[in-house]
Amino acid sequence: MPLLSLTPRGLYCEPxxxxxxxxxxxxxxxxxxxxxxxxxxxxRAYLTSEAGLGVLRARLDPLATIRSVRxxxxxxxxxxxxxxxxxxxxxxxxxxxxxYRGEVWVVSGDYKTDPDPTCTPFEPVRCHTFVxxxxxxxxxxxxxxxxxxxxxxxxxxxxxxxxxxxxxxxGYTLGKSQRLIAGLDPSIGPILTHGAVERMTLAYRxxxxxxxxxxxxxxxxxxxxxxxxxxxxPPHASGSSWTRRFGAQSTGFASGWMLVRGARRRRALDxxxxxxxxxxxxxxxxxxxxTGASEVWVTHGFTGPVVRWLTERGLDARAVQTRFEGERDDxxxxxxxxxxxxxxxxxx
Amino acid sequence: MRAFAxxxxxxxxxxxxxxxxxxxxxxxxxxxxADAAWAVHFLSGRRPKRLIxxxxxxxxxxxxxxxxxxxxxxxxxxxxxxxxxxxxxxxxTGSSSDVPLSEWVEQRLIPLRDEEEDVQREVMVRSWxxxxxxxxxxxxxxxxxxxxxxxxxxxxVRALAEVSGLDEGVVAHRLMGAWDPTADFFQRxxxxxxxxxxxxxxxxxxxxxPLEQDPAxxxxxxxxxxxxxxxxxxxxxxRRAGKTFLWSRGEELLAGRFPEVEELGTFLPDGTVIDxxxxxxxxxxxxxxxxxxxxxxxxxxxxxxxDEVPVVLVAYDLLEQGGEDIRMRPLRExxxxxxxxxxxxxxxxxxxxSPLVPVxxxxxxxxxxxxxxxxxxxxLLLKRLSSPYRVGRxxxxxxxxxxxxxxxxAVLIYAQGGxxxxxxxxxxxxxxxxxxxxxxxxxKAYSGLTDDEMRRVDQFIRRNTLERFGPVRTVKPExxxxxxxxxxxxxxRHKSGIAVRFPRMARWRRDKKAEDADTIETVKSLIRSVPxxxxxxxxxxxx
Numbered sequence: 001m002p003l004l005s006l007t008p009r010g011l012y013c014e015p016x017x018x019x020x021x022x023x024x025x026x027x028x029x030x031x032x033x034x035x036x037x038x039x040x041x042x043x044r045a046y047l048t049s050e051a052g053l054g055v056l057r058a059r060l061d062p063l064a065t066i067r068s069v070r071x072x073x074x075x076x077x078x079x080x081x082x083x084x085x086x087x088x089x090x091x092x093x094x095x096x097x098x099x100y101r102g103e104v105w106v107v108s109g110d111y112k113t114d115p116d117p118t119c120t121p122f123e124p125v126r127c128h129t130f131v132x133x134x135x136x137x138x139x140x141x142x143x144x145x146x147x148x149x150x151x152x153x154x155x156x157x158x159x160x161x162x163x164x165x166x167x168x169x170x171g172y173t174l175g176k177s178q179r180l181i182a183g184l185d186p187s188i189g190p191i192l193t194h195g196a197v198e199r200m201t202l203a204y205r206x207x208x209x210x211x212x213x214x215x216x217x218x219x220x221x222x223x224x225x226x227x228x229x230x231x232x233x234p235p236h237a238s239g240s241s242w243t244r245r246f247g248a249q250s251t252g253f254a255s256g257w258m259l260v261r262g263a264r265r266r267r268a269l270d271x272x273x274x275x276x277x278x279x280x281x282x283x284x285x286x287x288x289x290x291t292g293a294s295e296v297w298v299t300h301g302f303t304g305p306v307v308r309w310l311t312e313r314g315l316d317a318r319a320v321q322t323r324f325e326g327e328r329d330d331x332x333x334x335x336x337x338x339x340x341x342x343x344x345x346x347x348x
Numbered sequence: 349m350r351a352f353a354x355x356x357x358x359x360x361x362x363x364x365x366x367x368x369x370x371x372x373x374x375x376x377x378x379x380x381x382a383d384a385a386w387a388v389h390f391l392s393g394r395r396p397k398r399l400i401x402x403x404x405x406x407x408x409x410x411x412x413x414x415x416x417x418x419x420x421x422x423x424x425x426x427x428x429x430x431x432x433x434x435x436x437x438x439x440x441t442g443s444s445s446d447v448p449l450s451e452w453v454e455q456r457l458i459p460l461r462d463e464e465e466d467v468q469r470e471v472m473v474r475s476w477x478x479x480x481x482x483x484x485x486x487x488x489x490x491x492x493x494x495x496x497x498x499x500x501x502x503x504x505v506r507a508l509a510e511v512s513g514l515d516e517g518v519v520a521h522r523l524m525g526a527w528d529p530t531a532d533f534f535q536r537x538x539x540x541x542x543x544x545x546x547x548x549x550x551x552x553x554x555x556x557x558p559l560e561q562d563p564a565x566x567x568x569x570x571x572x573x574x575x576x577x578x579x580x581x582x583x584x585x586x587r588r589a590g591k592t593f594l595w596s597r598g599e600e601l602l603a604g605r606f607p608e609v610e611e612l613g614t615f616l617p618d619g620t621v622i623d624x625x626x627x628x629x630x631x632x633x634x635x636x637x638x639x640x641x642x643x644x645x646x647x648x649x650x651x652x653x654x655d656e657v658p659v660v661l662v663a664y665d666l667l668e669q670g671g672e673d674i675r676m677r678p679l680r681e682x683x684x685x686x687x688x689x690x691x692x693x694x695x696x697x698x699x700x701x702s703p704l705v706p707v708x709x710x711x712x713x714x715x716x717x718x719x720x721x722x723x724x725x726x727x728l729l730l731k732r733l734s735s736p737y738r739v740g741r742x743x744x745x746x747x748x749x750x751x752x753x754x755x756x757x758a759v760l761i762y763a764q765g766g767x768x769x770x771x772x773x774x775x776x777x778x779x780x781x782x783x784x785x786x787x788x789x790x791x792k793a794y795s796g797l798t799d800d801e802m803r804r805v806d807q808f809i810r811r812n813t814l815e816r817f818g819p820v821r822t823v824k825p826e827x828x829x830x831x832x833x834x835x836x837x838x839x840x841r842h843k844s845g846i847a848v849r850f851p852r853m854a855r856w857r858r859d860k861k862a863e864d865a866d867t868i869e870t871v872k873s874l875i876r877s878v879p880x881x882x883x884x885x886x887x888x889x890x891x
Binding site for chain 1: 440
């Protein structure tokens with residue numbers, strides 16, 4: 001019998017009696033990271049990494065019971081040895097390693113292998129069975145050097161600032177925004193944040209992540225001097241009345257999806273920056289290989305092509321359908337968040 | 349190629365018209381005239397036809413990327429564009445090309461057409477290796493014949509006017525008709541005073557703007573004329589220097605396609621340009637558009653088709669008289685010249701003056717519009733009698749007022765992925781209406797939703813897929829949409845027995861449940877209530 005099985009509530013570990021990233025309330029939930037399609041509300045008890053405790057708490061019911069462990073620390077749950085290992089996706093993101101009767105299983109959650117100063121780098125973990133995401137599991141997705149993307153973003157900001165325009169930079173509230181902020185060049189101008197972004201940025205700072213100074217851009221009613229500034233905001237704020245008071249502006253969206261022109265064009269934004277917190281095709285394949293796993297479960301994304309590719313290379317691969325087909329667009333993640341409205345909702 | 353790829357990116361990366369024009373101006377000023385000529389050629393939509401079959405390009409690119417073809421196909425499904433899929437899937441070589449655009453086009457692209465397959469392949473692979481991602485994308489777009497850019501011809505005209513210091517109308521006119529993209533052409537295009545020697549050149553068409561307000565707001569009804577809005581081929585018939593040219597609005601020379609209209613040219617005085625509509629016409633009424641379509645594709649016209657679908661030119665306007673450009677004279681005057689001209693032509697009914705719809709009051713105009721379907725027309729055109737003949741689609745003087753679309757509420761039942769800017773999203777939908785207790789497929793529609801709605805429907809589809817058949821998903825019948833369409837016909841080719849013309853989503857009816865959607869009986873009653881203009885045009889389903 002496999003250690004994990006797919007149930008209507010999510011991936012379930014029967015011997016250990018816990019779920020990994022369930023999408024409905026359960027007794028015990030191990031959470032890989034705090035994004036909406038992995039951390040859902042209402043479970044009795046949560047387990048997450050120590051690094052991710054702050055952001056998960058900021059996302060869940062403030063009274064939720066959350067226990068945390070350090071990366072690499074082991075726990076025994078009904079005979080299953082469990083440990084969390086860095087996934088490099090966002091602050092506190094983890095791979096879940098489970099050992100039971102000599103069998104090693106790892107659930108990757110979302111992960112990337114590219115450098116990111118705002119979280120602990122991904123660590124390959126050897127295992128027999130690897131459950132991997134496949135958000136960008138097609139060979140068209142090959143990231144340009146992420147350093148060059150940051151150069152592009154800063155050059156865009158500089159050019160906008162020089163003609164008195166505000167740069168509206170859209171990215172997921174949690175993770176992407178803080179990574180963006182970390183990569184911005186504060187010598188160009190002030191960095192302003194949307195309330196939802198500021199709240200997560202605060203959680204990052206409290207967890208000890210060093211970030212350039214940011215200023216909360218205020219509610220729609222408040223005036224703010226934004227000449228030459230960059231405003232970091234969630235994608236759903238784009239086009240809302242909240243953005244109007246920033247005056248003349250250029251808009252950009254940072255996401256792996258922006259590598260494809262169609263995805264960029266349908267947002268009707270000026271610029272798309274292909275900056276992703278997921279592995280691209282080469283890194284996905286390299287990461288799978290590095291685990292040494294002979295059995296691979298593929299979830300969240302382009303499961304079909306990835307399974308076929310692995311099968312043709314002699315691995316025992318299968319697709320695992322979750323409620324989420326992968327982070328197709330920001331709404332999948334952001335739309336599930338409780339109470340973050342474009343109109344702003346910050347109470348600091 | 350580098351400069352052109354950069355121009356493409358600059359236009360693509362901004363939504364601001366002024367910035368697009370600025371990028372164009374900078375480009376035209378900095379590149380050799382031969383490159384500028386090709387750029388104008390491509391940017392004004394004169395793209396080359398597909399040179400090499402997609403299948404071959406896909407196979408060569410897969411081999412170059414060392415990937416199986418099935419994976420290329422999967423990637424294509426996600427990207428939705430062949431040129432871009434190839435661009436993204438190929439390894440990056442780190443090279444980039446500053447060879448000028450004209451050389452790429454004249455020495456590589458054009459000769460490709462006549463080459464053997466192995467040479468074509470060799471050229472393509474070599475080109476891919478020489479270009480960076482951005483350049484490769486533009487190159488692939490040219491090769492696949494799908495080059496399009498977010499700059500309308502109007503922006504190109506604006507930029508050229510700025511570069512040359514000429515009036516936009518002059519530039520637009522110089523871009524009409526047939527020309528070769530050469531350095532010489534570009535020099536003439538921006539030169540201050542060239543004698544317009546080309547006798548075949550049509551004038552830019554003046555297009556009516558959709559009327560969305562109460563016509564009474566247009567002022568005194570006496571200042572306006574009303575005509576039927578016909579559904580044919582808008583054309584210019586030109587007679588100059590003893591030669592006749594018939595142009596479509598798509599700037600295609602219709603030589604030999606409509607001989608009965610072209611023959612009229614010999615009766616026209618030299619220096620005449622008539623703006624009108626080609627229509628299949630029998631007994632004082634147009635035939636359905638589909639009948640005209642039978643003529644469009646055909647080069648060899650037998651007696652039978654000429655008898656069955658005789659085509660006439662319904663003349664709207666006179667643009668040139670005695671070799672003089674009279675577009676700036678008021679419509680009232682142009683129309684009386686036109687009327688006199690037509691009376692003098694022994695046309696055997698093949699050249700008609702567009703009939704006026706008699707209207708003394710706005711209420712009468714409104715009534716006339718309601719009878720448009722019975723006339724075989726799409727609606728009315730309202731033209732200010734004092735208006736000049738302008739360039740392009742402009743507000744103010746000419747308005748088109750179409751009949752209200754027909755409307756049905758239907759349930760989303762199948763969905764398929766879109767392409768281009770809808771790639772990776774489920775945006776192509778099939779809608780069902782109730783036939784007893786089951787839903788029968790009734791129409792397909794792709795357009796009409798906002799981007800936000802599209803994303804929401806996409807998510808619904810992903811979470812409510814019942815079955816998959818290749819790219820098509822059967823969806824839980826739950827979402828109701830109000831569909832609008834122009835015509836409705838019985839059809840033996842459709843499961844529902846109904847075919848509609850130009851269906852689109854008017855709105856997502858979140859207030860309705862699937863069981864509130866229309867039934868086949870109600871929809872069929874629409875056929876009876878609408879005097880048909882489209883007996884079998886029904887099969888021409890958009891887009």
